Amino acid sequence: MSDRNFIANAFVPSKEIADPQRFAGRRSAVRHLAEALHEDGSLIVIYGPRGIGKSSLALQGSRIAQGDVELLSQFEYEELALTGEHRFITLYVTCSDETKNLKGIQQLMLNALTSLKHRLDAEAPGAGRVLVDRKTRRKVSFKIFEAETTKSYDEQIKELDLSSFSLAEKIERLSETLTDVFDQPVLFILDEVDRVASTKGLASYLKSYSSDHLRFALVGIGHTVEDLLEDHESIGRPLQPVRLGVMTRTELMSIVERTQAYLAEDDHFFEFTESAQNEIARLAGGFPWFVHVVGKEILLAAYDEGRSGIEKSHVTALLREGNIWGRLAPVLEARYQRAVKDSWQRECVLRLLAEWTDESIPTSEIYPKARALGVSNPSTYIGHLTKETCGRAVRKISRQNQYAFVDEMFKVYVRMRRSTYANVDTRTRAAMK
Incomplete structure (x- = not known):
């Protein structure tokens, strides 16, 4: 990767933050999420406005669920780390406009379980295998599953005759088999649930099939849980809502600070002055997406002009460009x-x-x-x-x-x-x- 390409990807407006080293803010939300993972039978719902970082938090939750302690250590929450059989096998499912209803969601879940088996089969033989979603694969240190255990899982799957089962039953049986073999429960993280045309019946399904070996977390745009789940009342006490609001100015400035540190690790030294950071955070109005969009453009301009310092005047000049937003x-x-x-x-x-x-x-x-x-x-x-x-x-x-x-x-x-x-x-x- 060229220097310019590396710098162009320092801020990440186009994708979620999967690396804990680059995840900024959300201290209380991380704690709430980690605590909910410890609570038996809980159903986690991460919701809030568009562009607020819900999927990034969900990806960090996926890592925490699998036993990774990197983000917890940053916040000094090591006591909330999941160990041994309390860790989860996580499967990250992203809904789309093509996902019409509960049946569509269940099909995506079944596809994820099938894909997991294929990934295990494709792993090169060696000391062991790692069950981890591809989105969170960078810098992970999770439990290694021995090849012998994986072979046992393959054998049990082959013995299952699921042809007469419903989608819900297939998901339940495959998840139960995973738990029996690897001694860890399965956690489905269902992202962008707000894009599903109808969530009727979803809450009832989640309540009925949540168990010691199968758990769920939902992520989506909404002002309330009701915006994501039409029949949310049926869930009751197990519901663990994690509402993300706008970020504080300090949290937004920390996005810039972490990006500077990320660049410095690769010997690319840029310095956003405090006034520049503050101006970017002020303009962003609590939305991290704007910090990434503006930060990326200003950083590339500094690189192209051969300077390392970024002042408030550079931020102001960028936003005066007439056609800037049509492009960004x-x-x-x-x-x-x-x-x-x-x-x-x-x-x-x-x-x-x-x-x-x-x-x-x-x-x-x-x-x-x-x-x-x-x-x-x-x-x-x-x-x-x-x-x-x-x-x-x-x-x-x-x-x-x-x-x-x-x-x-x-x-x-x-x-x-x-x-x-x-x-x-x-x-x-x-x-x-």
């Missing part, structure tokens, strides 16, 4: 263009809404400021922004004329981006101060 965040940029279209008044109202710091936005505060900026009928433009024709950027949340952004990440994006129409950004920002 095309999906968010498309949403912005759809919301604004050809109306400076609608852009003005959109940006006033985005400058309000609380999630609930009272129109009693927005309308006077919009009128002062020359928008004659601001309620009309808020109405536009609730329609699909403008991307449904906001939604009404109360009879008292309070609104909220459908996607808080988009709200932060609106604040970061330069306005399409001249001076709308500076005027709305000044008005809201």
Whole structure:
């Protein structure tokens, strides 16, 4: 890998953080997750807004479940490490828009179990085998499964006749066999559950089939557990929700600090000044994804210009580039263009809404400021922004004329981006101060 390619991958906006050395913040969430893994029969649900780091936390949970202590040691939580038969064989399943319902989820789970057997068969003979999801394979030190044990597992699988079983029964029997042979329970981590068209029946299935040898953890976008599980009430007490909110500014700055340390290990020395780190964290509005996007672009610019120091002025200059977001965040940029279209008044109202710091936005505060900026009928433009024709950027949340952004990440994006129409950004920002 060339130096530039290595540097381009120091920040990782396009994938989850699998390496504990590069995982930043979320101390309390890590503890909660580790404690839940110790609790018999618990069903873990990791949820929160888009772009907040849920999948990265789930990958760290996968490592912890398999006995890895690296992240726990960083937080001085070694007492929460899983040992011996309390460790899990973890299988990481990612849902997609093609996953229509419970049956689709179960098919993905069965595929993962089948894939696990093929991976064991493909391992080169030697001292032993490692059962670990490919996403978390870097720098792992888990229990080694002897080749003889793996052979015993293969033999037991061949003896099973699953042809007459349902999907749920096949998953249960294969998981039970894994536990019997390797003396470890199976943990399924089901990611992006929010993309499943219907989760009807999922909660009941998870409750019915959770056992000493089979456990589940769910991950997905949502403000509440109900957003992920239609029949979540049926689970009851075993539910262990882990809600991720926005990160603190200190946590966001630590992403930059860890990236600097990662680069230095490979003799690439860059220094983001404290003011630069603080500005990136401020702009990110609690969303780590923005730190990775902006950090990557600024780091590459520094490398191309042959400098190692990164100042706040470099951050400011980057965001002044007219076409920067069309390249860095095309999906968010498309949403912005759809919301604004050809109306400076609608852009003005959109940006006033985005400058309000609380999630609930009272129109009693927005309308006077919009009128002062020359928008004659601001309620009309808020109405536009609730329609699909403008991307449904906001939604009404109360009879008292309070609104909220459908996607808080988009709200932060609106604040970061330069306005399409001249001076709308500076005027709305000044008005809201």
